[in-house]
Amino acid sequence: MIATFGYLTLVLAFLLALYGLIVVIFGLYQRSTAFIQSARSALMLIFPMVSISLIAMLILLLDDRFDVAYVYSVSSRSMPVYLKMTALWGGQSGSLLFWSWLLSGFSITFASRNWKKERDLLPWVLLVLTLVSAFFLFLNVFTEMPFERFWEFEDGSRVLSVLQPRGSISLMPIDGQGLNPLLRHPGMIWHPPALYLGFIGLVIPFAMAIAALAAGRKDQQWITISRSWILIAWVFLSLGLVLGMQWAYDVLGWGGYWGWDPVEIAALLPWLSATAFLHTALLQRRRDIFKRWNFFLVILTFSLVIFGTFLTRSGVISSVHAFGSSSVGPLLFGFTTIILIGGLGFLGYRWKNLQGTHFPEFTFSRELLTVFTNLILLSTLAVCVLGVIYPILSEWITGAPMTVGPEWYERITGPLFLLLLLLTGICPLAGWGLTYFSRLKRRLLIVIPLSLLVPLAVRLLTGVRGVVLFLSLWMASLGVLILLAQVGHDVKLVVTRFEDKILVALWRFFRRNRLRYGALLVHLGIVVMSLGIIGLEGLQQETQVTLKPRESALLNDYHFRFDGVENFEDDDGISVIQANLTVIRDGKLVTTLSPQRQIFAQMGLAVTQPSVDSNLARDLYAILVESQFSTQETVTFRFYVTPLVNWLWIGTAMLTLGTLIALLPHKRLKS
Amino acid sequence: MVNSEQEGVKSPRWKYIIGGALFVIAVILLVISATRATAEFFMTIEELQGSQANLAGENLRVSGAVLGDSIAYDTETGLLHFTIAHIPAEEDEIEALGGLGAVLHQAANDSDEPLLDVVYQGAQPDMLRHEAQAIVTGSLNADGVFMAEELLLKCPTKYEEALPEQAE
Structure with missing residues (x-):
């Protein structure tokens, strides 16, 4: 009953999207406001419909309705409630339902804004949103049906169907297969929704870009309106990426955070182009240049979002993230092509209309740095795309398929990211138009030597060498110092001007310049994040040892002492082997660690559960590799000492806060 | 990133194009060397x-x-x-x-x-x-x-x- 109801509301939602699409085309053709309004209402009605469907799916999951194939495949009785809820996005069809729900949520919010001043844009926005909604709801209704159930005929044959076939009875399995053990982690709560919010949020700027092109607008109103949407999408995308890193670090048991998995790359691609757009959009608003480029970036970004869903959901790629083989591949690939070609078609149509006023001088300025940033981001993007399609490309050209791995990506993107890090840090030095170096001289004379101290200190204290490490630490500390010096400079300016009521004056100053300080904080966050990445990439030390009880291993001044093994059964029927360790440094107790191996007997799967002790300076990370305790009284461990990891997460928090500050409502930009 | 029509080779546009081209060549060289060394x-x-x-x-x-x-x-x-x-x-x-x-x-x-x-x-x-x-x-x-x-x-x-x- 609930399942059928959930399916019917989905069908209704699809019909509404289809109706909206047809009516808006008709309205555009007839220049009829009534039709446009009708399409708008239809689009807004999709949200309640998909919401009902989503609630139905949640009820089925919480109610252990294993006769529903989706519930059977991702849930089981013993799973805690929070995992049963997250199982909503633990499989292909459920996550597509969740996707459509978020899309309808963005659509209703955006469609319900006041369009009085942009009447010419509204129909085109509706066209894009109903088209995208209709496409994804089509997948929900016809190819990836989350509400399919098991049915059994008298002769014992079984089928999958939404509606009951004649002569069959419902088949209710005793228990479900349960969520993939690798996904049973609190990370499952935040990582997928954050990424999805980021991906889908990008539909709004795309719709605005197409509308502006179609309506023949020459102004930058579309950017002004899209701005907060793209910032929201961008911050969720960033959060989603970092939450994924954290999850990989916590769970996957290899002490890493990023594996250049094609699906990770698929999520990085729109982030790169959206970041590029955030910068050139500012240039357009300030200088009225890069009009065509900005349209191109937004069209590219949304195409990459759909391309990412293709990579993840079509089964062309094998990875932790992929959903397994499926029939939606060709459809998603086709839709990617439509979005890209269609978008570029509109851009080509208006190409001559969109001339910029002038080209910025080639001198050390914000303009030049922005262009350079774009060049690096887009090169990185191109390299990533090349890496993902390399097997297909090489087979096509030479006949022998070749692949590229993490090392390939690191070799190429390493220098690019290093440049980007440098630019992130030094951007406040450059002014709009022209920079007067004489004014910066004093600051640079202090900052540059000071920033060199950090890499030198690391080299002397740890003895770890390497040009890349030295340079990246230098760039990071240079960035932090320049950004802080900038804030210090501003504070001094205010303090000398207002001798009394300094705090009030400061508050006013920061509030008036919140865009600037939001951006500064985001940049500072990224530089701080790079410290964590430097720790992981350049300073991590590891060892693998087999220990008997009371024996210990030494790594980077830390003694890891093996105390013993515990075997116990978890509530969920998972049997756990836990090793207890004591970490001692200079004769003092540092912490205790207890890495585990969890055995899911039902699935014949074992999952490694690392144990981590974390502070601002370093992480101590222990993995139970293999227990031979029952036979030889030994256990094999892998230990990692990784400096600075926590700064990756702290930097992310700064980046989020900075974006929120920039998102606060503001009255004027040009001041 | 080609933008407006500008006059002459001395215009900033050419500087951008040359600078951009040099950068892109550097990236391509990087890709070639990485591919030689690591592609499988x-x-x-x-x-x-x-x-x-x-x-x-x-x-x-x-x-x-x-x-x-x-x-x-x-x-x-x-x-x-x-x-x-x-x-x-x-x-x-x-x-x-x-x-x-x-x-x-x-x-x-x-x-x-x-x-x-x-x-x-x-x-x-x-x-x-x-x-x-x-x-x-x-x-x-x-x-x-x-x-x-x-x-x-x-x-x-x-x-x-x-x-x-x-x-x-």
Whole structure:
């Protein structure tokens, strides 16, 4: 009953999207406001419909309705409630339902804004949103049906169907297969929704870009309106990426955070182009240049979002993230092509209309740095795309398929990211138009030597060498110092001007310049994040040892002492082997660690559960590799000492806060 | 990023184009050198063993079905030994044989499929078990043993089961 109801509301939602699409085309053709309004209402009605469907799916999951194939495949009785809820996005069809729900949520919010001043844009926005909604709801209704159930005929044959076939009875399995053990982690709560919010949020700027092109607008109103949407999408995308890193670090048991998995790359691609757009959009608003480029970036970004869903959901790629083989591949690939070609078609149509006023001088300025940033981001993007399609490309050209791995990506993107890090840090030095170096001289004379101290200190204290490490630490500390010096400079300016009521004056100053300080904080966050990445990439030390009880291993001044093994059964029927360790440094107790191996007997799967002790300076990370305790009284461990990891997460928090500050409502930009 | 029509070669536009071109050339050189150094040939076990060329030392990536009995972990050396059996690489061929699950099952159990011994330095991954698909990256040594630097595993059967086994 609930399942059928959930399916019917989905069908209704699809019909509404289809109706909206047809009516808006008709309205555009007839220049009829009534039709446009009708399409708008239809689009807004999709949200309640998909919401009902989503609630139905949640009820089925919480109610252990294993006769529903989706519930059977991702849930089981013993799973805690929070995992049963997250199982909503633990499989292909459920996550597509969740996707459509978020899309309808963005659509209703955006469609319900006041369009009085942009009447010419509204129909085109509706066209894009109903088209995208209709496409994804089509997948929900016809190819990836989350509400399919098991049915059994008298002769014992079984089928999958939404509606009951004649002569069959419902088949209710005793228990479900349960969520993939690798996904049973609190990370499952935040990582997928954050990424999805980021991906889908990008539909709004795309719709605005197409509308502006179609309506023949020459102004930058579309950017002004899209701005907060793209910032929201961008911050969720960033959060989603970092939450994924954290999850990989916590769970996957290899002490890493990023594996250049094609699906990770698929999520990085729109982030790169959206970041590029955030910068050139500012240039357009300030200088009225890069009009065509900005349209191109937004069209590219949304195409990459759909391309990412293709990579993840079509089964062309094998990875932790992929959903397994499926029939939606060709459809998603086709839709990617439509979005890209269609978008570029509109851009080509208006190409001559969109001339910029002038080209910025080639001198050390914000303009030049922005262009350079774009060049690096887009090169990185191109390299990533090349890496993902390399097997297909090489087979096509030479006949022998070749692949590229993490090392390939690191070799190429390493220098690019290093440049980007440098630019992130030094951007406040450059002014709009022209920079007067004489004014910066004093600051640079202090900052540059000071920033060199950090890499030198690391080299002397740890003895770890390497040009890349030295340079990246230098760039990071240079960035932090320049950004802080900038804030210090501003504070001094205010303090000398207002001798009394300094705090009030400061508050006013920061509030008036919140865009600037939001951006500064985001940049500072990224530089701080790079410290964590430097720790992981350049300073991590590891060892693998087999220990008997009371024996210990030494790594980077830390003694890891093996105390013993515990075997116990978890509530969920998972049997756990836990090793207890004591970490001692200079004769003092540092912490205790207890890495585990969890055995899911039902699935014949074992999952490694690392144990981590974390502070601002370093992480101590222990993995139970293999227990031979029952036979030889030994256990094999892998230990990692990784400096600075926590700064990756702290930097992310700064980046989020900075974006929120920039998102606060503001009255004027040009001041 | 080509923008407005500007007059003369001295315009900033040309400086941008030249600067941008230099940068792009640098990136392309970087890509070429990285590809030379690290790109891997993607081969099946059959192709690997049928190949006339001397592949010892080349970067290779091979996929196969894991034989459960062959998995042995040496705690002294930290080396993981296992054997994989040939599976086809073409998706169409796999589909024609009844899907990846069936192909892996067939290859790992009763077959005269070509086999490849693999040695991997590192922790035993959770998903390494009978009939899993192993994708190994590394190179062949002189004895024809595959020295894997990277090990990727995939277990399709469990999650692709269309219909439940147990029912009331």
